[in-house]
Amino acid sequence: MEIYKLEQKAVFKELGTSNDGLSNEEVANRQEQYGPNIIEEVKGRPLILKFVENFYHLFALLLWGAAVLAVIAGTPELTYAIVGVIIINAIFSFWQEFKAEKATAALKELLPTHAKVIRDGEHQKILAKELVPGDLILLEEGDAVSADARVIENYELRTNDSALTGESHPRRKFSDPFVEKDVSTTDSPNLIFSGTSVVSGSGRALVYATGMKSEFGRIAYLTQSIKAELSPLQKQMKAVTRLVGGLAVGLGVFFFFLGGLTGLSLEDRFVFAIGIIVANVPEGLLPTVTLSLALGVQRMVKRNALIKKLSSVETLGSTNVIATDKTGTLTQNEMTVREIWTGGQNVDVSGVGYEPSGGFFIDGKEVNKGEIESKFNLLFKTGALSNTSKLLPPNEEQPKWTILGDPTEAALVVAAEKGGFSVQKAHEEGFMAHQLPFESVRKRMSVVYRYPDKTVAYVKGAPVETLDLCSKIWIDGKVKKLDEKTKQEILKQNDDYAKSALRVLAFAIREIDKEPKEYTSENIEKDLTFVGLMAMMDPPREEVAEAVKKAHTAGIKIIMITGDYGLTAESIARKIGIVDKNSRIITGAELERLGDEEVGKAINEQDVIFARVSP
Structure with missing residues (x-):
């Protein structure tokens, strides 16, 4: 439904409402039909399972095996040391990632708790979660927007859409139909969106999307539904674990049979083989890797970068493409x-x-x-x-x-x-x-x-x-x-x-x-x-040009992704060295039409700037 193209009368008809707003009876029906206006959380793994995972990954299993063999070999001190390493490492890893996960779970805090509406011809203040499509909401300076809505009346209305576009410049909103082609929904000047805020002016708007159907809800779904993949470090650790485990067991078996040739008893050969296997398991490798990654996380935190998973720190060293916003990141965000x-x-x-x-x-x-x-x-x-x-x-x-x-x-x-x-x-x-x-x-x-x-x-x-x-x-x-x-x-x-x-x-x-x-x-x-x-x-930050130069020297390609206009983005990109002579500007509307293969080809073959895009 391209509601931004409709005349006001058509908008009221499409949403089944009027200037007096919805009746309480109709609100109840729609709440049952559409559900509450909330950001639903994709059910993740319980915390206890996340904690237990640190005890049974491949390298931990190798250490558990070494601990069991140490018990059999009659060396309890070594057993205690290995088990202690496993437990301390598990607690430390879980705590680091738990703190980061909590710090990034902030999407719901952007949404307001109350909204002002007209229902049955009366002004009411309701819980934001009770909004439904067709509700007539009232907007004033300082209000946070609770749902996606079509503006039907405005008085110098401007909103801050940075939660969606990354651009902090207030955007003027109008109530007239918008019929331009090749424009994304978030660029429509007669629409307002959940998670944004009113910077100045006032107006009225008709809600057309709530909860997970809103633009903000779509972003929340994408962030929660991404499947975790093994980082380069995790893949290498997995390979090393298999190699070390294979070598340790192989050497143990070899010396077991070698001991038979030298006349050792079966019991002595068994103890000797276990000792060889345990000695070849690097018990200190796991805490050493965890500690070094944790130190890397702390250094990144001091530079205002939040790392959700410890293994991501090492992944940064494998980066060959950086996708970056423009406003406030490459520029000073000060016109x-x-x-x-x-x-x-x-x-x-x-x-x-x-x-x-x-x-x-x-x-x-x-x-x-x-x-x-x-x-x-x-x-x-x-x-x-x-x-x-x-x-x-x-x-x-x-x-x-x-x-x-x-x-x-x-x-x-x-x-x-x-x-x-x-x-x-x-x-x-x-x-x-x-x-x-x-x-x-x-x-x-x-x-x-x-x-x-x-x-x-x-x-x-x-x-x-x-x-x-x-x-x-x-x-x-x-x-x-x-x-x-x-x-x-x-x-x-x-x-x-x-x-x-x-x-x-x-x-x-x-x-x-x-x-x-x-x-x-x-x-x-x-x-x-x-x-x-x-x-x-909005001028570039002074330190950006040098950072871009260092990235290019390291073989890293930088791609600008911005909600701003293409010419503005290209000018900034040239000033700081992101693009040189030939570059291609792909707009948000064009991006929606292109397939993944075409986008990948464009990125690989030339310098690309993505402009007027939204999440």
Whole structure:
């Protein structure tokens, strides 16, 4: 059911509900039909069996055999030592893996315990596990989403979908049908998903999937249903155990018969053979391997890497392919304005992250403070006022500069602060009279600020759509007519930014002479004065390029898998050396159509980047 393509009326009909929500009687029927909205755990082996396994794997059996033979040979001290090695090793191995298993069993903690719904026309707060398909849920800033749902009403609704996509940038949600082709379900802007959260805005949505039928449930099932395979170390240990066991028994039998040739009694020959067999069993090998792997686990923990099984530590040494996320792993997860265009000039911006320190450069020459104020302040003001994010200075709990709100909008605030522009003062000079929220059709948002002597609309949006509404341009404090030549120059600059995988926003203003009867996009967003462009990106981590170089030197191939756009991912991949000249971008929608053989062939034959993918 492609519910994201349906009109709102069709969505209500498809899910058998209305604006008043489901009736209590219908809820009871659906709870019986669909079951509770919970992440079911695939039944695993009991803990006692996991513990006992450490006593009967092949090498442990070899040691048990040696202990029995030691008893027969009349050497109880050796028996105690061997049994002690087996027990200590079993307890130590079980404890290490038990701690790691507990640390990774965190999927259920991401899901909320309560949800707000409309049932029988009344607002209710219910347990999240009681949600059923067809429920009408209410969404507000800060809410965790309890089930997969189709948005039917939104007011600047944005969600953090990082639990599904790995991308922490808030995503705008809309209530209109979405009919684009070759787009995966998680990319649909009118759907919200279990395990995500509402960053800002509010809205209403109709639940269409719960529990294990949700996208989050599918991920949980995949993580729980993967069959364990022997690691390279375990395979080698198995082979070594067979070899050692065979040699020990072979030598024991050989010396048993050799003793007969030398005239030893049957009893002496038997004891001698047992001694040979026990002596050839390396009792210290098992605890030595376990201890060395445990030390490796501890070193990995110090580097914030969680190892579930001890044997996985050695497997890392056999790695020849690394699949990695982009945002927050290869990049800093901090959007940063890198270039701006205003007054006919392209300006480079230095500094990375949310710390408001850096400079502005034109043709390599730093722009002085006075020039920044005269040339850039209107652009900074437009970006700062058409904005709801906040920049938070370091404190005792957080030693770095952080943000509250959308990272893209926060980057505009940081750029303004770098230029010495006071965002707080700009907000205090007037008050916001009205806001026209961002819409996917307009691709713009506007705010109207009222001052003692004037009223100004500040517009922010996609460059092409915003530029189409501009008739004038602001250059060095003067407003001039926007001619076709300048317009083409701006569009070319936008294309150049886009080719470098920079995210570009355009800014414009309009002084409103006569107060309109009502604020609409038609009477506010017209006859605009173009102010400039800001281009931003999430910069790579400083240490990543060197790490990639070392991996390539070691013969390890790196594959980027991201929920971001292909061009952005490719640009980052080139900057840090993951791909060279020829690379192929496979989107999530394309990946769903390809078979395993085709994907494997693509990975082996060329550099591949997987973009716009979801789990």
